Amino acid sequence: MKKSIESDIYDLIGVGFGPSNIALAVAIDERSKLQGNLKSLFLDKQSDYSWHGNTLVSQSELQISFLKDLVSLRNPTSPYTFVNYLHTQGRLIDFINLGTFYPCRMEFNDYLRWVAGHFSQSSSYGEEVVSIEPIFKQEKVNELRVVSRDALGNQYEKTARSVVLGSGGTPSIPEEFKGLKDDGRVFHHSQYLQRMLTQPCAKGKSMRIAIVGGGQSAAEAFIDLNDSYPSVQVDMIMRASALKPADSSPFVNEIFSPDFTDVIYNLAPEDREGLVNEYHNTNYSVVDIELIDRIYSIFYRQKVSDLQRHAFHCLTSISSAEATDQGVELSLRNMADGTDSTKQYDLVILATGYKRKHYKKLLAPMAEYLGDFEVGRDYRIKTDERCDAALYMQGFCQSTHGLSDTLLSVLAIRSDEIAESLYTHLIKQQSGEMFSSSILDTVE
Ligand SMILES: Cc1cc2nc3c(=O)[nH]c(=O)nc-3n(C[C@H](O)[C@H](O)[C@H](O)COP(=O)(O)OP(=O)(O)OC[C@H]3O[C@@H](n4cnc5c(N)ncnc54)[C@H](O)[C@@H]3O)c2cc1C
Structure with a gap:
């Protein structure tokens, strides 16, 4: 295992190069024309970029209008719009003929890769950031050490004036x-x-498969297994009493508009949670209504044919899971009547969602300067007076900035809010110092 320490100082290192930080790269690129270049680098642990690549089943669609791409809401004339992507691929007219706002996710993945490809000079793949550490200068944390590893275990250390997670x-x-x-x-x-x-079902062998969960991913996996693997028998297992539709009605959708970020942020902290929870059924444990209709129809046809291929276990909790020679044994509790049963499966797919706490692990060496990880309106973590380096978070601020935070909804606006704050910070921090970038050269 090799250890290399880079001597360059970056103005910004981005951890992850998914939609949030790709949008930031675009926003910085735009600002750099007026405010000067930043020396930035975005690190992603994937060896090659893909947007939730292992979930891109052929039927999956974007659950948001393509107009909420990385840039259109801020600058529809940008070269990085989804429409310009379609134009460069020679598919604009065909897309118009589709008559939809919701491209397939495979296509949106290709759009994101296309935009990311324009920033190959300032991005690096196959590097997983493992920690962010303080660097002291005149008794203050002025810079941050970003420690990363590649797949072979080689370690890299880089220095940055700011980090965006x-x-x-x-x-x-x-x-x-x-x-x-x-x-x-x-x-x-x-x-x-x-x-x-x-x-084995990829080679036509029969399999009993359980899907655990009742949200969009569970529904997409069910449809894919039903359509692509005729030899599988699938049980959907969920605690909920039914598959419930995602509320995407227009008045409710206004909570995903950029202005709503201010509404949530300006509430008293104790009132934010109630408002965020009120709209939980726009995104969590819910399914697109078209998918629900398709799944219902599959089960109805089973009744007509009297061939019980798949089963639907709602109001069911799993009390234990055990590996046996025969399969994975699940102990199930029917929450309606309190009865218990066990079932064996050849495969269990956990469509059980995602946690958003990763930042705490990465920032553990910085913990003493960060308090409760409170975040300002500009997504910058509030640090105490001993820390002058800037840390921003994208996608970890739902409780303060609303439900858009983990989605694509406000990326075009949020990225520029962060870029603006970042420039202000770097100019303030660097005035009177030697600096690596040309920021101050072009700022009045
Ligand atoms: C299956 C699925 C479908 C979705 N569909 C939609 C949709 O249709 N519409 C919508 O608005 N939202 C959707 N979402 C929500 C999704 O969170 C956002 O669309 C978007 O991906 C958020 O972008 P991000 O860059 O914040 O995070 P991510 O897309 O998760 O990107 C994070 C990146 O960081 C990298 N990374 C992670 N840890 C490290 C590390 N330690 N070091 C270096 N790199 C690291 C990852 O490899 C990844 O590339 C979907 C989510 C999932 C899981």
């Missing part, structure tokens, strides 16, 4: 399944496509 969610594994992490027969939905490739 955009590392997304981490698969949430229910307690009952934690002991089965290394059992090849249980996996999280985030690995779906890759893991399905090697299953």
Whole structure:
């Protein structure tokens, strides 16, 4: 294992190069023309970029208008709009003929890769950031050490004046399944496509499969298993009493507009949670109504044909999961009548969502300067007076900035709010110093 320490000082290092930080790269690129270049670098642990690549089943669609791409809401004349992407790919007219606001996710993935590709000089793949540490200068934390590793275990240390965390969610594994992490027969939905490739059903062998969860991912996995693997028998297992539709009606959708970020942020902290929870059914444990209709129709046809291929277990909790020679044994409790049963499966797919706490682990060496990780309106973590380096978070601020925070909804606006704050910070920090970038050269 090699350790290399870079001597350059970056104005900004972005952790993760998904939609949040790609949008930031675009916003900085725009500002740089007026405010000067930043020396920035975005690190992503994937060896090659893909947007939730293992979930891109052929039927999956974007759950948000393509007009909420990385830039259009701020600057529809940008070269990085989804419309310009379509134009450069020669598909604009065909897309118009589709008559939809909701492209397939495979296409949106390709759009994100296309935008990211324009920033290859300032991005690096195959590097996982493992910690962010303080660097002292005149008794203050003025810079940050970003420690990363590649797949071979080589370690890299880089120095930055600011860091923007955009590392997304981490698969949430229910307690009952934690002991089965290394059992090849249980996996999280985030690995779906890759893991399905090697299953016996890919060669036509029969399999009993459980999908745990009742949200969009569970529904998408069910449809894909039904359509792509005729030899599988699938049980959907969920605590909810039914698959419930996502509320995407227009008045409710206004909560995803950029202005609503101020509404949430300006509330008293104790009132924010209530308002965020009121709209939980726009995004969490809910399914697109078209998918619900398709799934209902599949079960109805089973009744007509009297061939019971799949089963639907709602109001069902899983009290334990055990690996046996025959399969993965799930102990199920029917929450309606209190009865218990056990079932064996060849495969269990956990469509159990994502946690957003990753930042705490990465920032553990900085903890004493960060208090409760309180975040300002500009997404900058409030640090105490001993810390002058800037840390921003994208995608970890739902409780203060609203439900858009983990989605694509306000990326075009949020990225520029962060870029503006970042320039202000760097100019303030660097005035009177030697600096690596040309920021001050072009600022009045
Ligand atoms: C299956 C799925 C479908 C979705 N569909 C939609 C949708 O249709 N509409 C919508 O608005 N939202 C959707 N979302 C929500 C999703 O969170 C956002 O669309 C978007 O991906 C958020 O972007 P991000 O950059 O913040 O996070 P992510 O897209 O998760 O990107 C984070 C990046 O950081 C990298 N990374 C993580 N940890 C590290 C580390 N330690 N070091 C270096 N790199 C790291 C990852 O490899 C990844 O590339 C979906 C989410 C999922 C899981």
